[in-house]
Amino acid sequence: MFAGEINKIDACMAGTDKTIATHAGSENNNADTESKNNIAPFWKLYCAKDGSISASENGALLHSSYNPAREAETAVAHSDFKGCTAAVFYSFGLGYAPISYAKHFANRTLLLVEPDAPHFFAALTVLDWTPVFSCSECIIALNCDAHTVISLIEKRGGVSSCAFFSVPAQTAHAQHYFDALKSLVERNKRKDDINTATLERFSKLWLRNSCINLDAYAKYDGVRIYENNAPLPFTIVAAGPSLETMLPHLAQIQKRSVLVCVDTALRACMRAHVEPDFIIIGDPQYYAYRHIAGLCAPSSVLIAEPAVYPAVFRFQCRKIVLTSSLFPLGSWFEKRLGQNGSLGAGGSVASNAWNFAYLAGSREIYCCGLDLSFPQKQTHIKGSSAEEAFALLSWRMRPMETQQAAYLFSIGSERGIDYNGNSVLTDSRMNMFAWWFESRLAACPDAKTYTLCSEGLAIPGIQPASLDALLAKPCIDGQKKSFLEKSETQNTKPSCKDFAAACIEFNACLDTLAETAKKGKHICEKALSQNISAQKTLDELSAIDSAILGSSIKDAAALVFPTERQLEKRVHAAPHYSDTFRTAIARSLLIYTELLSATSEYKKYLNG
Numbered sequence: 010m011f012a013g014e015i016n017k018i019d020a021c022m023a024g025t026d027k028t029i030a031t032h033a034g035s036e037n038n039n040a041d042t043e044s045k046n047n048i049a050p051f052w053k054l055y056c057a058k059d060g061s062i063s064a065s066e067n068g069a070l071l072h073s074s075y076n077p078a079r080e081a082e083t084a085v086a087h088s089d090f091k092g093c094t095a096a097v098f099y100s101f102g103l104g105y106a107p108i109s110y111a112k113h114f115a116n117r118t119l120l121l122v123e124p125d126a127p128h129f130f131a132a133l134t135v136l137d138w139t140p141v142f143s144c145s146e147c148i149i150a151l152n153c154d155a156h157t158v159i160s161l162i163e164k165r166g167g168v169s170s171c172a173f174f175s176v177p178a179q180t181a182h183a184q185h186y187f188d189a190l191k192s193l194v195e196r197n198k199r200k201d202d203i204n205t206a207t208l209e210r211f212s213k214l215w216l217r218n219s220c221i222n223l224d225a226y227a228k229y230d231g232v233r234i235y236e237n238n239a240p241l242p243f244t245i246v247a248a249g250p251s252l253e254t255m256l257p258h259l260a261q262i263q264k265r266s267v268l269v270c271v272d273t274a275l276r277a278c279m280r281a282h283v284e285p286d287f288i289i290i291g292d293p294q295y296y297a298y299r300h301i302a303g304l305c306a307p308s309s310v311l312i313a314e315p316a317v318y319p320a321v322f323r324f325q326c327r328k329i330v331l332t333s334s335l336f337p338l339g340s341w342f343e344k345r346l347g348q349n350g351s352l353g354a355g356g357s358v359a360s361n362a363w364n365f366a367y368l369a370g371s372r373e374i375y376c377c378g379l380d381l382s383f384p385q386k387q388t389h390i391k392g393s394s395a396e397e398a399f400a401l402l403s404w405r406m407r408p409m410e411t412q413q414a415a416y417l418f419s420i421g422s423e424r425g426i427d428y429n430g431n432s433v434l435t436d437s438r439m440n441m442f443a444w445w446f447e448s449r450l451a452a453c454p455d456a457k458t459y460t461l462c463s464e465g466l467a468i469p470g471i472q473p474a475s476l477d478a479l480l481a482k483p484c485i486d487g488q489k490k491s492f493l494e495k496s497e498t499q500n501t502k503p504s505c506k507d508f509a510a511a512c513i514e515f516n517a518c519l520d521t522l523a524e525t526a527k528k529g530k531h532i533c534e535k536a537l538s539q540n541i542s543a544q545k546t547l548d549e550l551s552a553i554d555s556a557i558l559g560s561s562i563k564d565a566a567a568l569v570f571p572t573e574r575q576l577e578k579r580v581h582a583a584p585h586y587s588d589t590f591r592t593a594i595a596r597s598l599l600i601y602t603e604l605l606s607a608t609s610e611y612k613k614y615l616n617g
Contacts, residue, residue, distance in 0.1 A: 049131035051182065062135055064103055069178040071102035081105035085113055088172040095120060095165045099175040099187050104132045104141070106174050111140035111147075118146040118165050122158055122190070124183045126151055155190040156451040159197060168197045196444045199437075211293065213610065218293045218316040219338040220614035225315055225322060225331060226342055227508040231349030232312055232330045234499040235369045239492040241485055242266035242373045243366035244461075246285065247359045248273035249380025251462035256281040258476060265482045266375060267489060269366060270309075271358040272300040274378060284308045286489065288326070289362050291335075291352075293317055310493075312352075312365060315339045328497065332361070337564040338611075345511045346503040353449070357442045360449065363458070369492075372456045375479060380465030381443050382425060382435040428463035428473045435466050443468045516615065518562045523608040525560070526601045529553040533598035536591075543590050550597060557604070566607040 049064075057063040058075040065071060073080040084106055088096070095118035096110050107119055119141060123129040129151055132138075141147055150158050162168060173194070180187040244266040246252065246259070252274060255262070259281045262268065270278050270285035272292075278285055284306045290297060291314040298318040305325035313321055315334045322329065333351040334340055343349060350368060352361040359379055366374045425435040425443075435443075443466055450458055450470030459474035503511075529550060536546040557563060 049127075049134075051128070052131065054135070062103065064135075066178065066182065069181060071176070071178050072105055077103070077105045078109065081109040082113075084174065085109045088174065089114075090172070092170060093172050094118065094170045095162075096172045096174065097162060098122060099173070099190070100128065100179045100183070101132065101174070102176065102179045103135045104138060105136070106176075107141050108136060108138060110174075111144040115140070115144045117144070118148065119144055120148045120150060120158075120161055120165070120171075122150045122153070122187075124152055124186045128182060154451070155186070155193050156448055158190055159193050159448065160452070162194070162197070168194055193444070193448075196441060199441065215293050215316050215336050216338070216610060217614050218319060219334070219336055220611065221319045222315055222317070222322065223338075223342070223512070223615070224508075226339075226346055227503060227505060229329050229331050229502065230497075230499070231347070231501045232332050232352065232365065232368070233348065233350030234330065234501055235365075235492075235496045236350060237368075237370040238496045239267060239369040239371060239489075241371055241488055241492065242375065242479075242482065243369070243371040244268050244375040244377065244479075245359060245362045245366065245379065246270040246274045246278060247362075247376065247378040247380070248277065249378040249382075249462070249465055250384055251380050251464045252277055252378030255377040255461060255476075258480065259283045261480055262375075262377075264484045264486060265479060266485070267366070267369070267371070267492075269362045271362055272297060273358070275301050275304060275306070277378075279304055279306070286310065286493075287312055287362075287365065289352075289358055289365060290314070290317055290321055291332070291358050291361050312361075315349075337567065341515065341562060341565050342511055345514070346507060347501055349501070357445070360442065360445050363446070363449065367453060367456055374456060374458045375461055375474060376458065376471065377461040379460060380462065381439040381468070382427070382433045382464075382466040383422075384427070384433055384464040425466045427465060428460060428467045428471075433464070433466055439466065446470070515562065515565075518560060519608050519611055519615075522557065522560050522562060522566060523605060523612075525553060525556045526604040526608065529557075529601040530598060530605060533594050533601060536594045537598070546594065553601075565611070566604060 052064045052066050052071070054062055054064045055074075057073065057077055059078075061077055063070070063072045063074050063077050088110075096107075096114070097120045098107050098110075100123050101107050101121060107121055110117075111119060121129075121141075129149070148161060150161060153161075162171060165171070175187070175191070242265065244262050246255075246268060248271060256277060259268070259278065260283050263283060263286070267287070268283070268285045269287045269289060272288065272290040275285070275288055287310050288301070288306060289312045290301065293314070293316045295318050298321050301321070301324055307325065307327060309326045310328045310330060311321075311324055311326045312330055312332060314332050316336050316339065331349045333343060333349045335354050352364040352368065359376075363374060363376075422434055422436050423440060425433050425440070427433040447469045450456070450468075458471045460468075460471050461474060461476050461479065463473045532546060532549050532553065535541055536543075560566075
């Protein structure tokens with residue numbers, strides 16, 4: 010990645026005429042464009058109607074032939090939105106748009122994406138790029154792969170915080186690259202929408218489970234006890250239909266690798282008389298607990314997210330360990346009591362299983378049953394809890410096959426390609442999971458990942474592998490035993506005294522935050538009902554807001570605070586005032602009321 014090597018850029022620009030607006034006349038302009046045509050043979054540069062330089066490539070105009078700078082200013086003005094912190098340019102022609110953006114928004118991040126180095130350096134020789142390199146942060150992704158660009162976008166607030174600039178004529182020289190990048194950006198946008206919708210639907214469940222399970226932090230070790238202790242082959246067992254073909258070989262696979270089973274596949278493993286080395290569960294919903302309910306695995310280790318359904322912790326197994334929490338209450342406690350070990354948030358428990366294998370030190374990871382599709386139009390492996398539910402609900406007029414068909418065709422089916430190059434039925438949700446895998450694998454090039462089932466949706470970065478080749482490997486029972494013994498001699502549990510102190514501190518912070526929200530609510534109500542000085546009210550609310558922003562538990566309270574779109578709906582439904590001051594105060598009143606409600610939710614579950 011090229012990231013602001015200013016000296017190199019200055020050297021590249023040295024000796025070139027960087028100011029084009031002060032050319033003496035059209036003759037000089039024409040001579041200048043002719044000389045620059047030699048620098049960029051892929052462009053045809055010419056003098057625009059306003060006297061500035063414009064260009065075309067392969068007959069397509071890159072900029073306006075009348076006034077390129079004004080065209081860029083208009084595009085920049087129309088791109089702005091509330092909450093925008095960065096701008097992403099899919100190539101940029103001569104650079105009018107990024108230059109204009111840097112002039113208008115010098116405090117924002119500019120991310121310039123260009124897969125072809127000659128196009129980038131040629132642009133530097135035509136216009137004056139000083140505003141771009143003078144802005145607060147300029148990142149130039151030169152010849153970077155699409156996943157690196159996505160990572161850069163994510164680190165700067167994500168796609169929802171970025172303005173995107175793309176002109177077809179300017180991206181045509183690398184169309185395939187930009188199409189792939191746009192596809193990844195769209196997936197990220199969908200991911201943000203999914204995360205928002207999930208938060209709106211399940212935030213109270215996450216809060217309830219987190220509070221009920223709080224003492225788990227004092228009872229169980231974190232998954233980090235296994236970190237980098239097992240440079241051994243791992244096999245992830247997921248619950249796709251193709252797992253059926255692997256069940257007869259699972260016991261032999263376990264002798265040659267560490268077996269990590271997702272919650273949905275546990276019943277199938279037990280049916281094959283195999284207790285996995287590790288079982289992973291992360292979903293806080295009751296239906297996820299149902300996958301393991303009524304089972305026991307005395308020789309397995311259960312890896313659980315701290316906000317799982319509380320009955321999960323009654324599962325009979327050799328040991329339970331915790332992952333780092335995905336939710337703010339757990340994060341607050343881990344900052345004080347020590348990290349459990351993160352397994353990421355890849356959307357599916359199978360991605361958590363892969364992350365565990367990588368955290369443990371494995372760089373040779375096999376997958377079976379990771380179909381992310383419906384091979385031969387099957388929705389689940391036989392004997393799974395989902396299939397059992399279909400069987401339980403079936404009757405003469407609605408047999409199990411009818412229910413499976415309804416499930417199959419009610420989820421936005423799409424077509425994908427399997428590892429053999431054949432068409433396979435999938436859906437947008439599983440495509441999203443596949444993309445999460447693809448991104449993670451691209452970020453970990455030192456790990457090799459294989460699939461033993463080639464009928465599933467092909468994921469870039471995963472290669473088909475022969476079952477016979479895996480079964481030909483030596484038995485690792487002795488190494489596995491050493492790995493478990495070495496890891497489990499560690500103790501990451503906090504002392505009872507430290508845990509009790511953290512609980513007292515959290516409750517005290519809740520009381521303080523509630524009191525602060527009450528004060529803010531009272532100030533707003535007073536300002537709306539009485540003739541109070543606007544400046545005095547704003548000063549008081551500014552002090553209240555500073556106290557809230559300084560609270561160590563503000564993120565925890567945000568878990569049950571309305572999302573931005575929920576808040577906007579409530580603002581629109583609230584009474585409207587003719588003056589801006591009262592409208593702003595009414596919005597603040599709503600925020601303080603919701604914050605007070607959030608602290609009450611915590612108190613209800615913590616003290617219940």
